[in-house]
Each structure stands twice: as structure tokens, then as C-alpha cells.
Amino acid sequence: MNCIYCNSSSVVKRGTRHNALGVKQRHLCNDCHGSFVEHDGFERMRHREKDIVRALHDYEDGLSMEKVQNHLWQHDGVKVARKTIYEWVKKYSIFLKSGEFERAASPERASARRRKIRKVKKKRLLRS
Numbered sequence: 104m105n106c107i108y109c110n111s112s113s114v115v116k117r118g119t120r121h122n123a124l125g126v127k128q129r130h131l132c133n134d135c136h137g138s139f140v141e142h143d144g145f146e147r148m149r150h151r152e153k154d155i156v157r158a159l160h161d162y163e164d165g166l167s168m169e170k171v172q173n174h175l176w177q178h179d180g181v182k183v184a185r186k187t188i189y190e191w192v193k194k195y196s197i198f199l200k201s202g203e204f205e206r207a208a209s210p211e212r213a214s215a216r217r218r219k220i221r222k223v224k225k226k227r228l229l230r231s
């Protein structure tokens with residue numbers, strides 16, 4: 104198969120990853136160093152997975168659609184319509200819940216988030 108970003112045929116298998124739908128084969132492009140997974144819905148996206156991941160994280164963190172949009176533009180130089188971000192949220196919210204995006208975006212951030220979630224759970228426990 105070819106790279107979904109640059110269409111290079113120099114693609115190697117690089118481990119697997121898990122999501123709500125099961126185990127996916129991860130591929131790595133030798134030319135643009137992009138990594139992607141077969142048949143997970145991202146192939147047809149015009150934007151890189153990491154941009155979508157960042158947008159969804161920002162949105163999950165409670166940022167307004169406008170701020171999410173600005174963030175993408177200021178930090179990543181990516182211009183995305185608010186409507187598009189809204190569609191990502193709708194389409195990928197199931198992955199957010201499964202934690203798949205946490206691992207895709209950054210392992211450090213995922214563990215920081217897990218700590219935060221544990222803290223909140225503990226607080227709730229203490230209150231009840």
C-alpha cells in the first residue's frame with residue numbers, strides 16, 4: 104500500500120495499535136515519516152491525524168470552537184474550518200472515549216491525563 108500523505112510506496116509495517124474496533128496494523132512512511140493505520144477512517148481525511156488529535160484534545164479540554172481553530176493555526180499553521188472541527192468531534196468522539204487518541208497524540212500527555220482523571224475520581228469518592 105502507499106503512504107496516505109505523500110503516496111510513496113516506501114512504507115513499512117511498524118507494530119500494531121489498539122482501538123475500540125480492535126487491533127490495527129500501523130505503517131510508517133520512509134519518505135515523509137508519517138505514520139498511519141489502515142482502514143480507521145483517517146485515510147480520507149485531508150488533515151494529518153496529529154492535527155485532528157490536537158483539535159479534539161483542545162475541544163475536550165473545554166476550549167471553544169474558535170479557540171481550537173486559533174490554536175491549530177497559531178501552533179501548527181493549519182487552517183481548518185470550524186465546521187470541519189465540529190465534524191471531527193462528531194466522528195471521532197468514540198475514539199476519545201476509548202483513549203485511542205491519547206496514545207496517538209502523545210504518551211506523556213496521556214499519562215498526565217490519566218493522573219488527572221484518577222484525582223477527580225478520588226475527589227468524588229471522598230465526597231460521597
Ligand SMILES: [Zn+2]
Binds near residue numbers: 106109134137
Ligand atoms: Zn509519506
